[in-house]
Amino acid sequence: MEIEKKSQVEEEEQIVTPWEVAAEKGGKIDYDKLIDRFGCQRLDQSLIDRVARLTRRPPHVLLRRGVFFAHRDFSDVLDAYERGEKFYLYTGRGPSSEALHLGHLVPFMFTKYLQEAFKVPLVIQLTDDEKCMWKNLSVEESQRLARENAKDIIACGFDVSRTFIFSDFDYVGGSFYKNMVKIAKCVTYNKVVGIFGFSGEDHIGKVSFPPVQAAPSFPSSFPHLFSGKDNLRCLIPCAIDQDPYFRMTRDVAPRLGYHKPALIESSFFPALQGETGKMSASDPTSAIYVTDSAKDIKNKINRYAFSGGQDSIENHRKYGANLEVDIPIKYLGFFLDDDAELEHIRTEYGAGRMLTGEVKKRLVEVLTELVERHRRARATVTDEMVDAFMAVRPLPNMFS
Amino acid sequence: MEIEKKSQVEEEEQIVTPWEVAAEKGGKIDYDKLIDRFGCQRLDQSLIDRVARLTRRPPHVLLRRGVFFAHRDFSDVLDAYERGEKFYLYTGRGPSSEALHLGHLVPFMFTKYLQEAFKVPLVIQLTDDEKCMWKNLSVEESQRLARENAKDIIACGFDVSRTFIFSDFDYVGGSFYKNMVKIAKCVTYNKVVGIFGFSGEDHIGKVSFPPVQAAPSFPSSFPHLFSGKDNLRCLIPCAIDQDPYFRMTRDVAPRLGYHKPALIESSFFPALQGETGKMSASDPTSAIYVTDSAKDIKNKINRYAFSGGQDSIENHRKYGANLEVDIPIKYLGFFLDDDAELEHIRTEYGAGRMLTGEVKKRLVEVLTELVERHRRARATVTDEMVDAFMAVRPLPNMFS
Numbered sequence: 199m200e201i202e203k204k205s206q207v208e209e210e211e212q213i214v215t216p217w218e219v220a221a222e223k224g225g226k227i228d229y230d231k232l233i234d235r236f237g238c239q240r241l242d243q244s245l246i247d248r249v250a251r252l253t254r255r256p257p258h259v260l261l262r263r264g265v266f267f268a269h270r271d272f273s274d275v276l277d278a279y280e281r282g283e284k285f286y287l288y289t290g291r292g293p294s295s296e297a298l299h300l301g302h303l304v305p306f307m308f309t310k311y312l313q314e315a316f317k318v319p320l321v322i323q324l325t326d327d328e329k330c331m332w333k334n335l336s337v338e339e340s341q342r343l344a345r346e347n348a349k350d351i352i353a354c355g356f357d358v359s360r361t362f363i364f365s366d367f368d369y370v371g372g373s374f375y376k377n378m379v380k381i382a383k384c385v386t387y388n389k390v391v392g393i394f395g396f397s398g399e400d401h402i403g404k405v406s407f408p409p410v411q412a413a414p415s416f417p418s419s420f421p422h423l424f425s426g427k428d429n430l431r432c433l434i435p436c437a438i439d440q441d442p443y444f445r446m447t448r449d450v451a452p453r454l455g456y457h458k459p460a461l462i463e464s465s466f467f468p469a470l471q472g473e474t475g476k477m478s479a480s481d482p483t484s485a486i487y488v489t490d491s492a493k494d495i496k497n498k499i500n501r502y503a504f505s506g507g508q509d510s511i512e513n514h515r516k517y518g519a520n521l522e523v524d525i526p527i528k529y530l531g532f533f534l535d536d537d538a539e540l541e542h543i544r545t546e547y548g549a550g551r552m553l554t555g556e557v558k559k560r561l562v563e564v565l566t567e568l569v570e571r572h573r574r575a576r577a578t579v580t581d582e583m584v585d586a587f588m589a590v591r592p593l594p595n596m597f598s
Numbered sequence: 599m600e601i602e603k604k605s606q607v608e609e610e611e612q613i614v615t616p617w618e619v620a621a622e623k624g625g626k627i628d629y630d631k632l633i634d635r636f637g638c639q640r641l642d643q644s645l646i647d648r649v650a651r652l653t654r655r656p657p658h659v660l661l662r663r664g665v666f667f668a669h670r671d672f673s674d675v676l677d678a679y680e681r682g683e684k685f686y687l688y689t690g691r692g693p694s695s696e697a698l699h700l701g702h703l704v705p706f707m708f709t710k711y712l713q714e715a716f717k718v719p720l721v722i723q724l725t726d727d728e729k730c731m732w733k734n735l736s737v738e739e740s741q742r743l744a745r746e747n748a749k750d751i752i753a754c755g756f757d758v759s760r761t762f763i764f765s766d767f768d769y770v771g772g773s774f775y776k777n778m779v780k781i782a783k784c785v786t787y788n789k790v791v792g793i794f795g796f797s798g799e800d801h802i803g804k805v806s807f808p809p810v811q812a813a814p815s816f817p818s819s820f821p822h823l824f825s826g827k828d829n830l831r832c833l834i835p836c837a838i839d840q841d842p843y844f845r846m847t848r849d850v851a852p853r854l855g856y857h858k859p860a861l862i863e864s865s866f867f868p869a870l871q872g873e874t875g876k877m878s879a880s881d882p883t884s885a886i887y888v889t890d891s892a893k894d895i896k897n898k899i900n901r902y903a904f905s906g907g908q909d910s911i912e913n914h915r916k917y918g919a920n921l922e923v924d925i926p927i928k929y930l931g932f933f934l935d936d937d938a939e940l941e942h943i944r945t946e947y948g949a950g951r952m953l954t955g956e957v958k959k960r961l962v963e964v965l966t967e968l969v970e971r972h973r974r975a976r977a978t979v980t981d982e983m984v985d986a987f988m989a990v991r992p993l994p995n996m997f998s
Contacts, residue, residue, distance in 0.1 A: 327779050337776045367779075371771020376737045379727050379767075382803030387787070390802055402790055403782030406806035 214439050215395060217332065219466055226473045229267060229438075229465055236441045238268045238463060245269070248276055253315035260308045260464065263531050268438055270448065271460040275433050279316065284597045285431040286424070287312055288414045288459070290323035291351065293343035293365075294333050298350045299485035300565070301467030303572070304532065306354040308464070309435045313360060319423060319596035320361045322351060323414050327366040331403040341367055348584050350488060353576035356587070360596045362423060363587040366410055374419045377454075381409040384450040393442045411440075412447040415459035422590050432459040437466060468528055470502040488573065492566045499526070499562050507547075507554035518550035519557075526554070526561045533564050614839050615795060617732065619866055626873045629667060629838075629865055636841045638668045638863065645669070648676055653715035660708045660864065663931050668838060670848065671860040675833050679716065684997050685831040686824070687712055688814045688859070690723035691751065693743035693765075694733050698750045699885035700965070701867030703972070704932065706754040708864070709835045713760060719823060719996035720761045722751060723814050727766040731803040741767055748984050750888060753976035756987070760996045762823060763987040766810055774819045777854075781809040784850040793842045811840075812847040815859035822990050832859040837866060868928055870902040888973065892966045899926070899958050899965070907947075907954035918950035919957075926957045933964050 213220045214232055221227045233240055241264075250257045260266055275285050289309045291302065313320050324347060326340035335343070344365040351363065370378070387405065390396060396404055415432050417424035424430055434444060441463060448458040469484040483502050486495055506524030508514035521527050521544060534540050543560065546552035613620045614632055621627045633640055641664075650657045660666055675685050689709045691702065713720050724747060726740035735743070744765040751763065770778070787805065790796060796804055815832050817824035824830055834844060841863060848858040869884040883902050886895055906924030908914035921927050921944060934940050943960065946952035 327775075330779055331783050337780065367776055368772075370775045372768075375727075375770045376767055379730055379803060380737065382806055383731050383801050385802050386799050387796070387802055387805055388798040391798070396787065398788040398791070399786050401783050402785050402787055402805050402809070403779060405787055405802050406782055406809075409802070409806075 216439050216442060219439055221473075227466060232438060233268050236268075236438070236445065238270050238438075238441060238461065239272075241267055241269045241272065241462065245273060245276070248273075249315075252276060252279060255315055258308060258311040258315075259535050260304065260311075260532065262537075264465075265304065265532060266308060266435070266462050266464045268463040269461055270444070270463075271458060272433070272462050275431055275460045278431055283431070284318055285316075285433050285460075286318055286417065287320040288323070288432050288434050289320070289436055290325060290411070290414070291347055292325045292329050292332075293340060293347040294329045294335070296343060296346055297487045297489040298347065299467075299487050300529075300532075300568075301485065302350075303354065303488065304464060304467050305435055305437060306351055306356075310354050310356055312433070312435060312462075313357060317597065318360070319593055320356065321414050321420060321423070322356075322361065322363040323411070324348060324363065324365040325407075325411060327370070327410060328407055330367075331401070331407065337367065341365060345584055348587065349576055349579040350572075352579045352583060352587055353572055355575065358583070358586055360593055361587055362420065362590075362593065363584075364590075365588070368588070369590070370410065373421045374413050377413040377416050377419045378409040380454050381412045381447070381450050382406070384453050385409070385446060389446070393446055408443055408446055411443045412450065415444065415447045415451070416454065416456045418456075422592050423596070428456065431457045434459050434461045436461065436463060438463040439466070467532065468525060470498060470504065470525060472504040472523065472525060473528065486565055486569070488569055488576070490569060492570070495565050495569060496562045499558050499565070503529070503558060503561070505554040505558075508550070511553070514553060515550045519547045519552075519554065521548050524554075524557075526557045529561055530557070530564065533568055534560075616839050616842060619839055621873075627866060632838060633668050636668075636838070636845065638670050638838075638841060638861065639672075641667055641669045641672065641862065645673060645676070648673075649715075652676060652679060655715055658708060658711040658715075659935050660704065660711075660932065662937075664865075665704065665932060666708060666835070666862050666864045668863040669861055670844070670863075671858060672833070672862050675831055675860045678831055683831070684718055685716070685833050685860075686718055686817065687720040688723070688832050688834050689720070689836055690725060690811070690814070691747055692725045692729050692732075693740060693747040694729045694735070696743060696746055697887045697889040698747065699867075699887050700929075700932075700968075701885065702750075703754065703888065704864060704867050705835055705837060706751055706756075710754050710756055712833070712835060712862075713757060717998065718760070719993055720756065721814050721820060721823070722756075722761065722763040723811070724748060724763065724765040725807075725811065727770070727810060728807055730767075731801070731807065737767065741765060745984055748987065749976055749979040750972075752979045752983060752987055753972055755975065758983070758986055760993055761987055762820065762990075762993065763984075764990075765988070768988070769990070770810065773821045774813050777813040777816050777819045778809040780854050781812050781847070781850050782806070784853050785809070785846060789846070793846055808843055808846055811843045812850065815844065815847045815851070816854065816856045818856075822992050823996070828856065831857045834859050834861045836861065836863060838863040839866070867932065868925060870898060870904065870925060872904040872923065872925060873928065886965055886969070888969055888976070890969060892962075892970070895965050895969060896962045899962050900955075903929070903958060903961070905954040905958075908950070911953070914953060915950045919947045919952075919954065921948050924954075924957075926954070926961045929961055930957070930964065933968055934960075 212222050212228060246257050246261055287309055289305055324344040326344040329335055330337055330340040348363050390405060390408055413419045417427050417430040444459055444461055451458040471484060486498055504525040506520035508517050530540055543557060547557050612622045612628060646657050646661055687709055689705055709720060724744040726744040729735055730737055730740040748763050790805060790808055813819045817827050817830040844859055844861055851858040871884060886898055904925040906920035908917050930940055943957060947957050
């Protein structure tokens with residue numbers, strides 16, 4: 199009895215939903231527990247090796263460092279790919295803020311790699327309807343943010359000949375709406391309460407939304423791309439907090455005659471203050487934004503990035519840094535592509551021979567370069583390019 | 599305590615929702631009680647006289663006979679009309695069956711009169727999505743029925759230069775979808791449960807649907823018709839079982855900056871077997887269909903139309919017919935336009951000088967003519983005409 203109670207409390211303390219991510223009090227997100235609770239699979243080394251072999255290129259840094267750490271049926275997608283059957287990628291973003299932070303870029307950087315490596319089409323959903331309903335945004339402001347965010351997404355380097363970006367307010371209708379209705383028919387209110395935890399006081403827009411995020415998992419939602427290809431598989435790269443939507447979608451898929459969408463899921467990009475959740479767009483000191491200047495980045499890293507180093511140089515030399523809690527090391531793990539250099543830093547820092555200041559200096563360089571590169575790329579994205587990516591059009595060479 | 603309990607039971611026994619209409623056991627629908635419970639207003643003689651004056655034509659038979667008996671804010675619409683402000687009409691149909699029965703025609707016959715009399719535009723929603731979700735119909739079958747039903751609706755004589763017919767599967771999207779989202783944001787799950795009585799085991803498609811039926815009440819859902827006319831009033835002729843949708847809509851309207859839609863509401867067209875509810879499309883002997891032959895009509899009226907006449911000619915001559923329960927008299931009240939003739943029949947029949955067989959004979963003539971006329975009109979409705987009514991297009995002369 200006592201034990202049951204305790205485990206229930208623990209369960210309650212770690213919260214991961216599409217709208218809230220919070221670790222147990224004072225702790226980190228327990229990803230093993232999450233895999234167990236959600237019922238997805240760990241992405242192991244043999245799968246990573248298989249991706250490298252099939253794509254004939256080294257696995258992406260976010261894959262080999264275990265940032266993308268869980269999956270559902272990814273091996274089935276690779277089996278099919280090996281037999282010569284292509285698939286399509288689906289990812290998305292809820293446009294709730296003007297400026298993206300580094301955590302927002304993670305799924306897009308990874309998706310771009312998957313698109314290039316597998317040479318497959320990609321659909322990107324901007325859920326302006328969701329943000330209009332969840333945040334108190336007007337339709338117009340949600341749509342404006344969707345277009346602004348589309349520019350950041352395009353700046354990640356997606357191939358316009360294989361990529362369709364759409365906003366729900368623009369695109370919902372026709373075949374997409376038909377799939378929304380078909381999906382909604384298969385899901386009871388009790389079911390969505392179980393998955394998403396809605397209450398009776400929540401508005402019905404929230405209850406209506408899950409089918410909108412589910413619909414892009416089925417190829418018939420995009421007749422201009424996949425007409426006659428109802429059998430095409432879908433692979434969804436996303437952060438693991440989106441898993442509830444796709445658990446629901448996978449439940450429904452066979453009843454509608456589609457493959458269950460496969461997933462490849464990432465952990466959360468930690469806040470500067472430490473790894474207790476996702477970065478928060480509402481707390482500017484918790485995150486590095488793609489709009490931050492070199493000076494902002496230097497300042498934020500030096501002032502806020504939680505250090506695993508010891509409190510005095512003497513102790514640091516003696517005991518070394520605690521890499522498990524050190525945010526600069528975590529961030530380098532996401533963005534420093536050079537395995538040897540990262541290993542060297544980890545060894546020297548962990549042994550106390552390298553100081554926090556030195557590690558932070560290297561991180562500032564890496565992030566400044568990344569952010570500067572993003573900013574330059576974004577500056578070249580014109581409204582015409584946004585229109586081109588968002589045009590409802592066939593993509594004749596999307597698989598080649 | 600005892601009394602409260604009893605009134606609750608009575609409340610439970612008369613059921614009027616968009617999906618179920620049932621009188622108290624053995625009784626008739628109590629429309630006075632319904633007006634009280636729903637909180638709408640009785641449509642009195644002074645309003646009918648006002649309609650006649652404003653439109654400079656006699657009020658429609660369905661208006662002067664009290665078939666359309668209740669309203670919400672209809673007088674506000676007339677006030678505005680008198681000031682020179684036009685409005686638009688909105689009605690609809692859930693396409694769940696191939697053939698319409700006479701009860702289905704009632705709102706369309708009346709709407710056609712309103713359109714002609716007031717010279718206003720009209721939008722007609724075919725809720726194929728609703729029927730796909732409520733009945734177990736495929737998307738394709740719901741769409742096919744929507745088009746078939748559109749032909750029957752067009753056959754009622756609507757003016758293509760003032761009428762836009764749309765199916766939800768075709769038309770949901772864009773401005774219409776934006777209004778759906780805005781409406782959904784304003785309505786909690788508890789609220790729709792209170793209004794529509796959904797349970798947790800109902801699928802979320804049902805919970806998502808009310809905003810779809812609400813959206814046409816706002817002019818901005820039709821930018822091709824009412825762009826820049828957000829202040830345009832909407833008048834909805836419908837059977838009173840649809841009131842719950844529009845109570846919800848009226849609640850939401852001011853928060854979105856629109857006029858509350860006004861309503862003009864009819865009682866139900868009774869089944870042949872008697873006035874305990876609506877006719878049922880699933881029981882062919884309960885209704886006259888627009889596809890019935892003259893022989894079918896004669897047969898159904900003679901065999902099934904519930905008579906208020908006495909059980910023997912002697913008693914009938916002595917006591918006269920009970921007009922309150924007599925279905926032929928009710929039906930003549932809907933469809934026999936000649937007031938003097940109806941009054942004559944009522945007097946003679948009520949006094950026992952006219953027999954049930956004679957009244958039924960006259961009813962068969964009236965209905966046969968109506969159904970034959972409808973069938974001839976429907977036979978001339980081509981697919982091109984359906985396309986024309988359903989095309990998303992401006993209607994430049996819709997107010998003139």
